[in-house]
Amino acid sequence: DYQDGQPALEHGLAAVVLEAARKRGTTIAVAESCTGGLVGGRLTAVAGSSDIFLGGVIAYHNEAKRSLLDVPADVLEREGAVSEAAARLMAEGAARRLGAGAAVAVTGIAGPGGGSADKPVGTIFFATTLGGVTQSSRTILPGERHEIRTRATQLALYLLLTRLEASPGA
Numbered sequence: 001d002y003q004d005g006q007p008a009l010e011h012g013l014a015a016v017v018l019e020a021a022r023k024r025g026t027t028i029a030v031a032e033s034c035t036g037g038l039v040g041g042r043l044t045a046v047a048g049s050s051d052i053f054l055g056g057v058i059a060y061h062n063e064a065k066r067s068l069l070d071v072p073a074d075v076l077e078r079e080g081a082v083s084e085a086a087a088r089l090m091a092e093g094a095a096r097r098l099g100a101g102a103a104v105a106v107t108g109i110a111g112p113g114g115g116s117a118d119k120p121v122g123t124i125f126f127a128t129t130l131g132g133v134t135q136s137s138r139t140i141l142p143g144e145r146h147e148i149r150t151r152a153t154q155l156a157l158y159l160l161l162t163r164l165e166a167s168p169g170a
Contacts, residue, residue, distance in 0.1 A: 013161070017043065025101075026130070027052055029100035030104055032057070033065070035152050036060065036149070038152075054098045057069055059071075065090060068097070070093040071093060082123060088129075088134050102129065103130075104126065106125070108125060108141075123139075124141055128163045
């Protein structure tokens with residue numbers, strides 16, 4: 001089964017996220033760094049997403065994180081662009097700037113270079129914000145660059161879905 005030239009299964013999680021937001025009566029924004037727009041791409045691949053998905057910011061460079069998502073320069077210098085603090089501020093900035101009720105942010109090191117002992121290749125930070133409450137998490141994903149980015153995209157959608165399906169105010 002195909003939809004928009006892609007296997008329908010590809011739309012599965014994104015479609016479920018959009019339906020959960022629709023049921024909750026909220027809208028969605030995204031802030032992406034290492035995924036480079038893959039999360040927003042997955043959401044917009046679903047027909048009818050425009051009533052729920054307001055947009056996103058691909059903030060790959062630190063200056064974009066600062067100017068478009070209001071992540072303070074001192075946080076980026078002190079914690080790094082790949083950090084829990086940056087992810088949280090990215091999600092909150094996307095929600096605020098786009099006027100969305102919910103947002104998800106993803107920032108990380110997809111490789112093959114750029115890793116360190118503290119943050120090896122595959123280190124990804126996620127944040128979701130909903131109802132004024134922001135939650136964040138860190139994981140290390142295995143694989144080559146394209147696999148890490150694909151897995152990070154899927155996990156970002158899953159984390160957003162988990163928040164949307166949680167009890168009100170969660």
